[in-house]
Amino acid sequence: MSKQIRLNAFAMNSVGHLAPGLWRHPRDQSTRYTDIHYWIELAKTLERGCIDGLFIADVLGVYDVYGASADAALSNAVQVPVNDPLQLVPAMAAATRHLGFGVTASVSFEHPFPFARRMSTLDHLTQGRAGWNIVTSYLSSGARNLGHHDQLSHDQRYAMAEEYLQVCYKLWETSWEADALRVDRDSGVYADPQKVHGIDHEGTYFKVPGLHLSEPSPQRTPVIYQAGASTRGRAFAAANAECVFVAAPSKPVLKKQVAELRAAAVAAGRGANDILVLEQLTVIVAPTDEAALGLLREYREYASPRGALTLMSGWTGIDFAQYSADQVLREVPSEAIQSVVEAFTRADPTRTWSTAEIADYCAIGGDGPVLVGSAQTVADQLQEWVEDTDVDGFNLASVVAPETFAAVVDLLVPELQRRGLFKREYAEGSLRNKLFGHGDQLRAPHPVARLRAEAGR
Amino acid sequence: MSKQIRLNAFAMNSVGHLAPGLWRHPRDQSTRYTDIHYWIELAKTLERGCIDGLFIADVLGVYDVYGASADAALSNAVQVPVNDPLQLVPAMAAATRHLGFGVTASVSFEHPFPFARRMSTLDHLTQGRAGWNIVTSYLSSGARNLGHHDQLSHDQRYAMAEEYLQVCYKLWETSWEADALRVDRDSGVYADPQKVHGIDHEGTYFKVPGLHLSEPSPQRTPVIYQAGASTRGRAFAAANAECVFVAAPSKPVLKKQVAELRAAAVAAGRGANDILVLEQLTVIVAPTDEAALGLLREYREYASPRGALTLMSGWTGIDFAQYSADQVLREVPSEAIQSVVEAFTRADPTRTWSTAEIADYCAIGGDGPVLVGSAQTVADQLQEWVEDTDVDGFNLASVVAPETFAAVVDLLVPELQRRGLFKREYAEGSLRNKLFGHGDQLRAPHPVARLRAEAGR
Numbered sequence: 001m002s003k004q005i006r007l008n009a010f011a012m013n014s015v016g017h018l019a020p021g022l023w024r025h026p027r028d029q030s031t032r033y034t035d036i037h038y039w040i041e042l043a044k045t046l047e048r049g050c051i052d053g054l055f056i057a058d059v060l061g062v063y064d065v066y067g068a069s070a071d072a073a074l075s076n077a078v079q080v081p082v083n084d085p086l087q088l089v090p091a092m093a094a095a096t097r098h099l100g101f102g103v104t105a106s107v108s109f110e111h112p113f114p115f116a117r118r119m120s121t122l123d124h125l126t127q128g129r130a131g132w133n134i135v136t137s138y139l140s141s142g143a144r145n146l147g148h149h150d151q152l153s154h155d156q157r158y159a160m161a162e163e164y165l166q167v168c169y170k171l172w173e174t175s176w177e178a179d180a181l182r183v184d185r186d187s188g189v190y191a192d193p194q195k196v197h198g199i200d201h202e203g204t205y206f207k208v209p210g211l212h213l214s215e216p217s218p219q220r221t222p223v224i225y226q227a228g229a230s231t232r233g234r235a236f237a238a239a240n241a242e243c244v245f246v247a248a249p250s251k252p253v254l255k256k257q258v259a260e261l262r263a264a265a266v267a268a269g270r271g272a273n274d275i276l277v278l279e280q281l282t283v284i285v286a287p288t289d290e291a292a293l294g295l296l297r298e299y300r301e302y303a304s305p306r307g308a309l310t311l312m313s314g315w316t317g318i319d320f321a322q323y324s325a326d327q328v329l330r331e332v333p334s335e336a337i338q339s340v341v342e343a344f345t346r347a348d349p350t351r352t353w354s355t356a357e358i359a360d361y362c363a364i365g366g367d368g369p370v371l372v373g374s375a376q377t378v379a380d381q382l383q384e385w386v387e388d389t390d391v392d393g394f395n396l397a398s399v400v401a402p403e404t405f406a407a408v409v410d411l412l413v414p415e416l417q418r419r420g421l422f423k424r425e426y427a428e429g430s431l432r433n434k435l436f437g438h439g440d441q442l443r444a445p446h447p448v449a450r451l452r453a454e455a456g457r
Numbered sequence: 458m459s460k461q462i463r464l465n466a467f468a469m470n471s472v473g474h475l476a477p478g479l480w481r482h483p484r485d486q487s488t489r490y491t492d493i494h495y496w497i498e499l500a501k502t503l504e505r506g507c508i509d510g511l512f513i514a515d516v517l518g519v520y521d522v523y524g525a526s527a528d529a530a531l532s533n534a535v536q537v538p539v540n541d542p543l544q545l546v547p548a549m550a551a552a553t554r555h556l557g558f559g560v561t562a563s564v565s566f567e568h569p570f571p572f573a574r575r576m577s578t579l580d581h582l583t584q585g586r587a588g589w590n591i592v593t594s595y596l597s598s599g600a601r602n603l604g605h606h607d608q609l610s611h612d613q614r615y616a617m618a619e620e621y622l623q624v625c626y627k628l629w630e631t632s633w634e635a636d637a638l639r640v641d642r643d644s645g646v647y648a649d650p651q652k653v654h655g656i657d658h659e660g661t662y663f664k665v666p667g668l669h670l671s672e673p674s675p676q677r678t679p680v681i682y683q684a685g686a687s688t689r690g691r692a693f694a695a696a697n698a699e700c701v702f703v704a705a706p707s708k709p710v711l712k713k714q715v716a717e718l719r720a721a722a723v724a725a726g727r728g729a730n731d732i733l734v735l736e737q738l739t740v741i742v743a744p745t746d747e748a749a750l751g752l753l754r755e756y757r758e759y760a761s762p763r764g765a766l767t768l769m770s771g772w773t774g775i776d777f778a779q780y781s782a783d784q785v786l787r788e789v790p791s792e793a794i795q796s797v798v799e800a801f802t803r804a805d806p807t808r809t810w811s812t813a814e815i816a817d818y819c820a821i822g823g824d825g826p827v828l829v830g831s832a833q834t835v836a837d838q839l840q841e842w843v844e845d846t847d848v849d850g851f852n853l854a855s856v857v858a859p860e861t862f863a864a865v866v867d868l869l870v871p872e873l874q875r876r877g878l879f880k881r882e883y884a885e886g887s888l889r890n891k892l893f894g895h896g897d898q899l900r901a902p903h904p905v906a907r908l909r910a911e912a913g914r
């Protein structure tokens with residue numbers, strides 16, 4: 001096998017992300033999340049290990065399904081407090097040269113006109129290392145605070161998201177022609193006004209006549225990430241995304257998802273490999289298998305089952321506080337519960353999946369698999385995951401920050417490099433060029449190519 | 458006189474700000490505005506000179522009144538392209554310890570719920586050095602792109618702005634009690650849920666039931682800046698602002714504005730000195746008066762009269778492209794024009810204020826005065842401005858970047874320090890504490906004190 005594995009680090013501008021309770025671990029530093037130097041150090045660590053990118057999740061709301069209140073989330077720091085991810089990136093970019101940055105932003109929270117400027121600014125300040133994780137759904141607690149009492153239907157949300165993306169594409173790709181920027185000190189012409197155009201967008205949800213306020217950034221459109229799991233979400237990703245995040249509980253499930261995504265990309269007129277699929281995964285690696293298992297045991301002492309159920313309740317909409325720890329959930333007569341049980345049974349058919357077992361599973365790494373062992377053991381497993389499922393790489397969650405990522409960089413990466421499975425140095429250029437090797441900007445058959453052609457660019 | 462002068466640097470995340478055409482100057486580096494290191498270097502320079510803060514202007518639209526198109530703005534880089542100011546700050550904060558940062562953001566562009574989180578994030582990442590310049594008006598080209606076809610009336614805009622601010626205050630000041638944050642590793646309690654509250658805001662423009670997503674930042678409410686010049690704007694500033702920006706053309710006009718602002722603050726139940734008034738000003742300083750005048754002559758060679766009129770047209774709504782360069786504007790039978798002429802006549806009653814003279818005046822430093830000379834000369838003048846007008850300090854615009862600011866730091870600041878008019882080192886603590894010496898957070902009689910009391914905090 002010579003396919004290069006892609007590795008992303010997965011974080012959030014908050015204390016707890018996918019390992020609730022672990023902020024209590026004596027070596028954990030995630031309570032430093034409000035310190036910009038904490039993030040700069042993390043970025044340097046990741047770049048030392050040639051990690052492709054740091055992907056920053058976000059929610060604009062609280063996990064308030066568990067116990068029908070935000071109490072458990074606040075008490076256990078379950079993704080709350082949570083700060084703006086965007087502002088972390090330029091400082092990390094200033095301290096690195098190659099690391100990519102994926103920032104989560106919902107199409108529901110800001111008009112596309114100022115948002116497109118934010119992302120162009122980010123792409124400029126990172127010198128072309130910006131990615132955007134497009135979120136179309138959200139916690140209902142977030143919607144309530146934005147006055148969205150009448151939430152759009154699922155399909156309307158995707159229609160709105162698609163138009164939002166069209167507005168952004170037009171601003172990024174068609175407003176400024178390739179040679180619009182002159183910066184000619186002698187003639188005194190900064191930009192040629194004949195080559196900068198209003199986008200004249202008139203749609204169902206947005207009307208944007210004007211020109212893009214930012215001059216073209218290195219990538220123009222940031223690298224597009226998506227994590228949609230529904231049928232409509234998959235179609236959206238197939239048409240637009242360059243990287244798709246999944247969190248499959250097992251290799252057979254992942255294999256099916258990867259195949260479906262590639263088929264959907266082909267159906268959308270794109271290549272099967274125009275989308276990189278990244279599986280969410282937690283790696284606990286140590287010098288020996290025994291040491292890694294010891295670390296896992298140690299970590300579990302700090303894990304918060306209540307925090308894990310708070311996450312699960314938020315994700316599924318089911319209030320797990322109503323079930324006792326030893327409730328075997330298979331016995332609960334609820335379609336929603338059975339769908340959850342089914343998913344976990346795919347991860348491990350030998351367990352009964354009581355409330356406590358689900359809490360135990362999700363307390364480390366959320367809903368993604370956890371690999372534990374020496375670098376050799378974990379590298380063997382990752383290699384198997386790639387060979388068996390055709391996945392392109394992994395979105396690695398943290399348990400103890402920054403220990404989990406430092407161990408990946410210091411132990412796992414060198415082993416993958418020895419096997420020829422991971423790059424020893426970054427490619428040059430933008431994040432897009434590093435990932436795909438085809439230059440800094442999107443190209444056909446991605447739909448922006450048609451938009452450019454329609455605009456005569 | 459022992460009153461300490463406050464000095465802010467005034468910039469914009471764009472090529473041109475208030476000196477159109479000067480990007481062509483061989484020593485000007487403002488075309489590096491997309492490079493985060495350019496901003497980090499600037500921040501270090503300013504901190505070396507104990508400058509109080511860097512204030513970053515913003516517009517979300519283009520200056521398209523001149524010639525009824527954006528052509529002149531694009532060609533001369535008149536505040537377009539213009540990028541998001543917010544993302545510059547954390548990287549500059551990481552490279553400094555004391556410099557404050559004022560970021561411009563309009564209440565028209567983002568819902569207060571996510572916006573409040575952005576500002577809390579900024580205050581965390583700067584360790585309490587964040588300020589917010591509240592903008593309530595905007596270029597109509599910006600409004601069109603946001604689908605605000607039916608712009609609110611001037612008064613409605615202020616009513617909306619006031620409610621917007623109320624929502625932010627409630628999120629910043631009342632959602633998290635002072636002792637809500639526990640971070641207790643032993644008991645596993647990060648925040649005490651009994652001490653974190655939804656704000657239950659139900660107003661005319663916004664309904665926000667939820668809790669603030671960010672834990673309290675050092676200042677909670679960032680330092681509030683405002684630049685409103687209308688009657689309603691002054692009342693808004695008098696009630697809320699801690700620093701007010703003005704751009705008076707002369708000392709008598711400034712003296713009147715300062716007195717009116719202080720009176721308005723007292724009428725609003727606050728102290729006359731609870732508001733710092735900062736006059737927009739350009740300083741061209743060199744080792745000798747002759748050298749400074751030489752610099753001004755040199756700068757004028759690169760100034761763009763068309764760019765200056767593009768700015769003036771945007772500010773006044775008058776298309777100056779319709780008048781020839783030698784048109785004496787006093788002779789134009791238009792109330793709007795006469796109001797402009799009147800303002801300029803206050804700056805200099807000896808000139809005829811033709812179109813060309815107005816362009817000449819505004820090409821260096823926009824609509825603010827320009828002081829030129831040795832450090833002694835400029836310090837004498839600044840001292841006079843402060844003594845004659847009771848202004849608190851100056852918001853210094855740049856001509857050639859970063860040369861203008863470097864000269865202020867290297868020549869003017871030491872002279873002011875020798876005279877005991879400017880601090881030799883920063884005070885400790887947050888931006889608010891550095892400016893007012895009363896601690897990190899707002900206190901009575903500022904209206905947040907009443908909001909806190911109403912919420913039982």
